[in-house]
Amino acid sequence: xxxxxxxxxxxxxxxxxxxxxxxxxxxxxxxxxxxxxxxxxxxxxxxxxxxxxxxxxxxxxxxxxxxxxxxxxxxxxxxxxxxxxxxxxxxxxxxxxxxxxxxxxxxxxxxxxxxxxxxxxxxxxxxxxxxxxxxxxxxxxxxxxxxxxxxxxxxxxxxxxxxxxxxxxxxxxxxxxxxxxxxxxxxxxxxxxxxxxxxxxxxxxxxxxxxxxxxxxxxxxxxxxxxxxxxxxxxxxxxxxxxxxxxxxxxxxxxxxxxxxxxxxxxxxxxxxxxxxxxxxxxxxxxxxxxxxxxxxxxxxxxxxxxxxxxxxxxxxxxxxxxxxxxxxxxxxxxxxxxxxxxxxxxxxxxxxxxxxxxxxxxxxxxxxxxxxxxxxxxxxxxxxxxxxxxxxxxxxxxxxxxxxxxxxxxxxxxxxxxxxxxxxxxxxxxxxxxxxxxxxxxxxxxxxxxxxxxxxxxxxxxxxxxxxxxxxxxxxxxxxxxxxxxxxxxxxxxxxxxxxxxxxxxxxxxxxxxxxxxxxxxxxxxxxxxxxxxxxxxxxxxxxxxxxxxxxxxxxxxxxxxxxxxxxxxxxxxxxxxxxxxxxxxxxxxxxxxxxxxxxxxxxxxxxxxxxxxxxxxxxxxxxxxxxxxxxxxxxxxxxxxxxxxxxxxxxxxxxxxxxxxxxxxxxxxxxxxxxxxxxxxxx
Amino acid sequence: xxxxxxxxxxxxxxxxxxxxxxxxxxxxxxxxxxxxxxxxxxxxxxxxxxxxxxxxxxxxxxxxxxxxxxxxxxxxxxxxxxxxxxxxxxxxxxxxxxxxxxxxxxxxxxxxxxxxxxxxxxxxxxxxxxxxxxxxxxxxxxxxxxxxxxxxxxxxxxxxxxxxxxxxxxxxxxxxxxxxxxxxxxxxxxxxxxxxxxxxxxxxxxxxxxxxxxxxxxxxxxxxxxxxxxxxxxxxxxxxxxxxxxxxxxxxxxxxxxxxxxxxxxxxxxxxxxxxxxxxxxxxxxxxxx
Numbered sequence: 001x002x003x004x005x006x007x008x009x010x011x012x013x014x015x016x017x018x019x020x021x022x023x024x025x026x027x028x029x030x031x032x033x034x035x036x037x038x039x040x041x042x043x044x045x046x047x048x049x050x051x052x053x054x055x056x057x058x059x060x061x062x063x064x065x066x067x068x069x070x071x072x073x074x075x076x077x078x079x080x081x082x083x084x085x086x087x088x089x090x091x092x093x094x095x096x097x098x099x100x101x102x103x104x105x106x107x108x109x110x111x112x113x114x115x116x117x118x119x120x121x122x123x124x125x126x127x128x129x130x131x132x133x134x135x136x137x138x139x140x141x142x143x144x145x146x147x148x149x150x151x152x153x154x155x156x157x158x159x160x161x162x163x164x165x166x167x168x169x170x171x172x173x174x175x176x177x178x179x180x181x182x183x184x185x186x187x188x189x190x191x192x193x194x195x196x197x198x199x200x201x202x203x204x205x206x207x208x209x210x211x212x213x214x215x216x217x218x219x220x221x222x223x224x225x226x227x228x229x230x231x232x233x234x235x236x237x238x239x240x241x242x243x244x245x246x247x248x249x250x251x252x253x254x255x256x257x258x259x260x261x262x263x264x265x266x267x268x269x270x271x272x273x274x275x276x277x278x279x280x281x282x283x284x285x286x287x288x289x290x291x292x293x294x295x296x297x298x299x300x301x302x303x304x305x306x307x308x309x310x311x312x313x314x315x316x317x318x319x320x321x322x323x324x325x326x327x328x329x330x331x332x333x334x335x336x337x338x339x340x341x342x343x344x345x346x347x348x349x350x351x352x353x354x355x356x357x358x359x360x361x362x363x364x365x366x367x368x369x370x371x372x373x374x375x376x377x378x379x380x381x382x383x384x385x386x387x388x389x390x391x392x393x394x395x396x397x398x399x400x401x402x403x404x405x406x407x408x409x410x411x412x413x414x415x416x417x418x419x420x421x422x423x424x425x426x427x428x429x430x431x432x433x434x435x436x437x438x439x440x441x442x443x444x445x446x447x448x449x450x451x452x453x454x455x456x457x458x459x460x461x462x463x464x465x466x467x468x469x470x471x472x473x474x475x476x477x478x479x480x481x482x483x484x485x486x487x488x489x490x491x492x493x494x495x496x497x498x499x500x501x502x503x504x505x506x507x508x509x510x511x512x513x514x515x516x517x518x519x520x521x522x523x524x525x526x527x528x529x530x531x532x533x534x535x536x537x538x539x540x541x542x543x544x545x546x547x548x549x550x551x552x553x554x555x556x557x558x559x560x561x562x563x564x565x566x567x568x569x570x571x572x573x574x575x576x577x578x579x580x581x582x583x584x585x586x587x588x589x590x591x592x593x594x595x596x597x598x599x600x601x602x603x604x605x606x607x608x609x610x611x612x613x614x615x616x617x618x619x620x621x622x623x624x625x626x627x628x629x630x631x632x633x634x635x636x637x638x639x640x641x642x643x644x645x646x647x648x649x650x651x652x653x654x655x656x657x658x659x660x661x662x663x664x665x666x667x668x669x670x671x672x673x674x675x676x677x678x679x680x681x682x683x684x685x
Numbered sequence: 686x687x688x689x690x691x692x693x694x695x696x697x698x699x700x701x702x703x704x705x706x707x708x709x710x711x712x713x714x715x716x717x718x719x720x721x722x723x724x725x726x727x728x729x730x731x732x733x734x735x736x737x738x739x740x741x742x743x744x745x746x747x748x749x750x751x752x753x754x755x756x757x758x759x760x761x762x763x764x765x766x767x768x769x770x771x772x773x774x775x776x777x778x779x780x781x782x783x784x785x786x787x788x789x790x791x792x793x794x795x796x797x798x799x800x801x802x803x804x805x806x807x808x809x810x811x812x813x814x815x816x817x818x819x820x821x822x823x824x825x826x827x828x829x830x831x832x833x834x835x836x837x838x839x840x841x842x843x844x845x846x847x848x849x850x851x852x853x854x855x856x857x858x859x860x861x862x863x864x865x866x867x868x869x870x871x872x873x874x875x876x877x878x879x880x881x882x883x884x885x886x887x888x889x890x891x892x893x894x895x896x897x898x899x900x901x902x903x904x905x906x907x908x909x910x911x912x913x914x915x916x917x918x919x920x921x922x923x924x925x926x927x928x929x930x931x932x933x934x935x936x937x938x939x940x941x942x943x944x945x946x947x948x949x950x951x952x953x954x955x956x957x958x959x960x961x962x963x964x965x966x967x968x969x970x971x972x973x974x975x
Contacts, residue, residue, distance in 0.1 A: 242824070283824065286875070334866030384915075494928040495919025547928065590927035593719035594741035596940055597749060598726055599849065600856030603920060605741050605940060606929050607719045615712070648708045655714070655744075655924075664747035667714045674708065 035469045035476040035525050042352060042362045042412040044424040044463050045132030045480065047073050051123045053530075056568050056578050058623030058640040060114070062164050062678030066123060066147065067108065067116035072564040072580060074519035074534035075130050075480075076143075077557070080651060081672050084109030084116040087557045088130050089482055090515025090540030091142025094434035094445075095457070098145045099137075101215075101229040103251030104296055106275040106434075107443060110209040110235055111166075111190070117233040117249060121160060121171045122186045122213040124150045131461040131484060132424045135350040135364025135408045136302060136314055141430045141459035141486050149229055151217040152182030164680035166190050167209075176216075184215045206238035223259040228252070235443075247277040247443040263306045271298040277443045290329040290499070294432065294447055297321045310354040314364075320344045324432070326448050326504045336502035341373040342449050344431060350408070358414045366406040370431045370450055372399040378452050385493065385506045391452070400452050404429045422465040422480075430457040433490050435498070435508055446498045448490075453505045455488040474526045483516040491544060511544025513555060531567040538562070553609040560585040578623040586614035586650065595657060595665070602657040614650045615669070619643040633685045640678040648674060716744040723753070725802055725934065727760075727793045727943040729785035730907075731811065734760050736770055736779040738797060741940065752777020756797040763790040785945055787811075793943040801936045804943035807910045811947030812836040812846060812872070814906065818953075819878070819896075820961040828881040828964055830896060834951070836906060837870040845914035847946075848874050849905040852896065852955075861909070861917035874906070900955040905948055913944040 038048075047070065054069030060081070071078040071086050079085040085093030098105045100118070108117045126147040129137065137144045150173075157174030171186035189210040196202040211233035218226040231251045238244035251273040259265045273296045280289035302316030321343055328337035350364030372378075374393025382388040393399050410424040431450040436442065450456045465480035488510050492498075496507035517538025524530050540555040547553065563583040570576050591612040592604030622644055626637040643649075648671030658666045721740040728735050738753045758770040758779040764786075770779035785791065787810045795802040817834035838844045847861040864872050879894050887895060896902075909917070912933070919930035920942075933942035953959075 330866070332866030333868065494926060495915065495922045495930060497922070500918075591714055591716055592744050592927075593717040594722065595744055595746075596722075596724040596741045597739060598724065598920065598941055599859060599917075600851065601859060603923055603930075604744070604927075605719065605722065606923075606927055607717060609928070611717065612714070648710070653712070653714075659747040659749070662747055664743070664745045665716075667712050668709055669712045671708045671710075 035473040035523065038476060038478070039414070039418065039420045039467055039469055040360075040412070042360045042410050042422075043129070043132065043134060044410045044412075044422040044465050045075075045130040045461075045482070047076075047128040047130070049126040049128060051120060051125055053568070055120060056576060056623070056625065057566060057580055058578055058621040058642065060621075060642045060673065060676060060678075061166050062638055062640045062680045063115045063166060064120040065115045066118050066120060066126060070126075070128055070145070072534065072566055072582070073128065074521050074536045074562075074564075075482075075517070075538070076128070077536075077559055077562055077584065079113075079557075081649065082111075082651075083113040085113065088128075088143035089461075089484060089517065090513070090538055090555065090557065091131070091459075091486070092436075092557055094436060095140060095142030095430060095459075095486070096145060097137075097140030097143070097430075098147070100147050100231055100251060101149055101227075101253045102255070102269050102300060103229075103231070103253050103271050103273040104139075104275075104294075105231075105249050105251065105273070106294060106447075107247055107277070107445065108249070110211070110233070111207075112235075112237075112442070117211055118147065119169055119171075119186055119188045119211055119213060121162070121169060121188075122149045122184065122215070124148045131428065131459065131482070132410060132426050132463050133408060133428055134314075134362060134410075135348040135366040135406070136316055138346055138348075138366050138368055138406065138428065139430055139432070141428050141457050149213060149215050150184055151215060151227070152184035154179055154182045154217075158685055160682065160684040162680055162682040165678050166192060179219070181216065181218045184213070184217075186213045187211070204240045206236050206244065209233070209235040225257040227255040227257075229255070242283045243281050245277075245279050245443050248275070250274045264303070266301065266303045269298075269300045271296065271300065277445075279444045287332050288329065288499070290327050290444065291325065292327050292446065293323070293325045295323045312352040313349070314351075315347075315349040317347045318345065322432070322449065324447055324449050326446050327498070327502060329499070329502065331499070338376070338502050338504060340376045340449060340451070342431070343371045343373055345369045345371075360412045360414075362408075362410040364408040366408065368404045368406060368429055368431075369401060370404075370456060371401045372449070372451050373397065374399050379503060379505055381453060381503075381505050385496075385501070387503065387506065400450075402431070402450055402456050404456060404458065418469040420467050422463075422467070424461075424463045426459075426461050428459050428461075430459075433457060435490060435492060435504065444498055446504055448504045448508075451505065454490065454508075455510065457486060457488045457490075459484055459486045474524065476523045476525065477521070479518065479520045481516075481518045484514065486513040486515075489513050489542065489544070494546065509544055509546060511542055511547070513540065513542045514552075515540040515555075528570045529567060531565070533566075534562075534564045536562040548609040554588045554611070556588055556610055558588045558610070573629075574627050576625045576627070578625075579620065581618070581620045583616065583618040586616050588612070589614050589653060592655060592665075602659070604655065604657075614653055617649045619647055619649060620645055633683055635684070636682040638678075638680045638682070642676040642678065643673055644675060646675040718743065723797060723800075723802070723939040723941075725793075725795055725804075725939055725941040725943070727758075727795075727804070727941075729760055729791045729793075729806070729808060729945040730948045731784055731787075732948060734768060734770055734781040734783055734785070736760075736793065736795070736943075737777065738779070738795065739777075753797070756795055759794045761792045761794070762786070785947075787947060789945070791943075791945040800939075802934045802939050803936050804934045806913055806943050806945040808945035809844070809908045809910060809947060810839060811908045811949050812838050812844075812906050814949055814951060817904065817951055818961065819955065819959065821881075821964045823964040830878040830881070830884070830960070832876040832878055832902075832904070834874040834904065834906070836872050836874065836949075838864070838872065838908070844872070845909045845911060846872075846874075847907040847909050847914075847917055848876070849907070850876055851903040851905070852900050854901070854903075857902075859921075861914050861921060863914065896955045898956055902953050902955050904951040904953075906951075907944070907949075908947040909944055910946070913942060913946065916942045 059068045067084050077087045129144045152173035160171045162169045167190045169188035173184040193208040214230040216228045234248035255269045257267045276293045278291045298320035300318040305313045325339035346368045348366040353361045374397035375395030378391045380389040406427045408426045413421045435446045461484035463482040467478040469476040490508045500507045519536045521534045523532045540558040541552045542555045543552045565581045568578045588610035593607035594605040622641045624639045628635045650669045651672045652670045724739045726737045736758050739750045754772040761767045768781045768783045770781045785808045790807040814836045822831045844864045849859040850857045916933045
């Protein structure tokens with residue numbers, strides 16, 4: 001890569017992308033969030049997330065949250081009120097890749113997903129690629145959420161503290177060596193467990209989470225810039241000695257940005273990340289403990305060359321050693337584990353080309369090579385899930401290699417300075433598979449990798465869009481349509497759960513999915529009132545052998561209509577008001593068509609998978625921020641009211657037999673939240 | 686600290702209000718209708734052979750269907766013997782006095798209205814029950830009524846079993862399980878029955894769960910094969926996964942299963958005065974040593 005850079009370095013000089021040096025305390029507005037930039041953006045299906053804007057949107061319990069924020073964008077849906085997972089264009093949250101400064105984060109939720117593991121104070125910005133992903137990114141068939149943290153201030157020290165209903169957070173930043181080395185450290189911790197500990201009845205229970213972020217930016221010279229980014233987030237839940245659930249993400253990323261010439265630069269990243277889960281139950285003579293992990297040790301190198309103003313070429317490679325423990329458990333006296341290793345390599349090239357004054361292209365090709373490594377047993381599985389044969393390979397031996405060629409293409413045709421037409425195609429793949437019993441992410445999800453049996457999940461997506469800006473950018477309107485197919489979607493066999501067998505390939509089956517839809521968005525960008533209206537019309541379907549008589553069926557994450565209305569109003573220098581209203585068609589669910597008796601109990605017969613709709617989901621939330629700007633500090637009160645009209649949205653619907661009633665059956669809807677007020681206080685020095 | 690303690694209940698109440706604002710309500714669902722399907726439940730055990738054939742009913746039908754006669758029901762054993770089961774109009778079931786033998790594999794074939802159904806199951810040795818009884822136990826400061834049973838099995842490989850607890854002749858609790866991680870000479874079965882609070886409050890909606898003084902309890906322990914275990918696990922999960930259980934029968938479409946098993950029955954009358962109290966000795970019921 002460096003050799004190639006040397007050759008390229010002899011070309012004439014042109015402007016290049018500036019090195020990111022974030023050094024103000026003010027909230028960052030991502031530049032390409034401007035409507036004119038959205039018109040120019042060549043990549044279709046990408047949302048640039050404005051952290052500052054999201055911070056003004058009212059949210060549950062007042063915990064500002066990037067994941068909750070992106071769920072207000074078209075084509076993005078939440079899994080549930082208490083899930084930090086999100087679903088993009090008919091995909092599941094298991095098909096998303098979340099990167100924090102290039103490190104992969106799994107199960108990115110605190111308190112079982114009530115809010116995400118990302119402290120918004122440390123975030124600079126994020127890009128959400130809704131399946132139309134440039135070649136330099138891979139490893140997800142639904143979306144990539146690429147999050148960047150803030151660099152510390154190079155000129156002065158600043159402190160920020162916030163206390164909310166459930167947690168408190170503190171951040172500090174400043175120069176360690178002026179104009180050379182800066183730091184940014186932040187921590188957040190819940191504090192409700194401190195009250196539990198002070199009570200006699202609940203002192204042995206555990207309910208806390210924390211996350212810590214640290215970033216150091218070092219300008220080594222005029223051409224070299226180093227960044228060290230560290231993250232650790234952890235949840236601890238426990239009920240006396242009977243049950244505990246813990247999960248954590250830890251990452252460390254060292255990036256070296258080197259300007260080879262003023263039009264060629266290289267970014268090298270060394271990445272280590274580790275996700276761990278630990279669940280245990282010890283009750284009624286059942287002693288159960290399960291642990292799992294996914295760790296990555298990776299190196300990523302990318303060279304950017306901008307030979308002319310019309311061309312920008314990115315090429316790179318990534319190598320990643322993955323260790324995955326699907327589970328290690330102790331069930332009473334039984335101890336079993338399944339862990340495997342793999343080596344994933346990728347090379348890519350992506351060219352952004354201003355082909356004509358009106359047309360811009362982003363064309364890329366990514367070659368992914370996923371090698372399953374020996375050192376663990378591999379199997380041949382019979383149709384009934386039994387092990388037909390066991391293969392033992394030596395540690396490090398190549399068991400199987402999957403080669404996947406992934407073309408990516410995006411075209412932007414400018415109809416005028418205020419309108420553009422976009423189209424794109426992408427093929428993406430994913431070799432890590434989360435297998436879930438519930439429709440949302442949980443700490444006891446099991447993960448597996450592509451193997452001799454489990455195939456890489458692959459997706460094809462076609463997309464077409466139109467964007468129009470009016471009144472000098474005061475408003476913009478966009479509409480995008482998409483169609484995508486996904487192969488090798490894995491799920492548990494009926495009746496199987498994460499604890500059924502240690503050999504995960506015995507309890508899963510593969511299938512395929514397809515999704516299509518239309519997303520429309522109207523933005524108001526200027527004036528005291530800003531915000532957007534987003535509407536998504538979509539379909540998502542699956543086909544898995546053994547389910548629904550092997551026919552296509554509506555996926556449980558299918559929502560026909562999805563509306564988000566977001567408004568922010570600057571009332572005065574001190575007061576800012578905001579409101580959001582969301583509406584989804586009810587979740588697709590399976591209801592019985594008959595019932596029968598077996599073994600003295602009554603059971604239901606289900607004629608069609610997901611053939612019924614739960615009641616629609618909607619709520620209105622209000623927020624107000626009061627800011628006091630003093631000479632030495634800024635303080636802020638944030639007030640929120642979630643679900644203002646107290647509408648109980650369905651979280652679960654259970655159907656139970658009741659032969660004492662003439663109706664014979666009782667359907668009960670459980671809702672989690674009525675109206676929820678919140679308040680938080682922030683002070684910044 | 687003292688002052689802080691005064692405010693703790695208020696803070697906890699506030700948190701509880703915020704966190705536990707959940708709400709349950711009954712809703713109407715327009716259930717799809719389907720043509721009735723046959724449901725076959727067959728067993729071969731150390732007590733005899735029995736097969737019931739019923740049909741599914743509408744979700745909103747509160748009247749259970751009766752057994753269907755007129756079918757040809759034949760059980761064939763792997764030793765070559767064969768039994769044709771006769772229909773008993775009183776019980777609505779097909780029966781035979783012939784007893785199953787552990788180690789044999791049985792095939793059930795049913796012909797009804799020109800349609801054919803077939804399933805296979807292997808009978809294993811039964812469990813030996815050493816000790817059982819109701820007792821008090823404490824879970825998160827709630828005193829609970831637990832039923833526990835200690836049993837053993839000769840084979841060293843994992844065993845599959847199903848317990849069925851009947852209260853006054855009606856199904857009360859059941860579960861299919863395996864003995865993974867247990868020593869086969871010492872397998873505990875624990876049934877969570879009710880909390881002391883639930884029994885004291887005696888709400889109408891809890892009466893299906895509340896055990897009353899003098900209730901007649903029958904506990905059945907079935908030693909089942911792997912196929913039946915898989916079926917029963919998928920049947921038990923069907924309400925949660927909203928998926929039909931595995932097909933246990935070959936041939937035309939039907940529901941139900943066939944199991945060859947050894948069965949052990951235990952009868953007792955529920956009485957608070959017979960209960961042992963392990964409230965203060967968590968996780969040490971019956972002094973069992975694993």
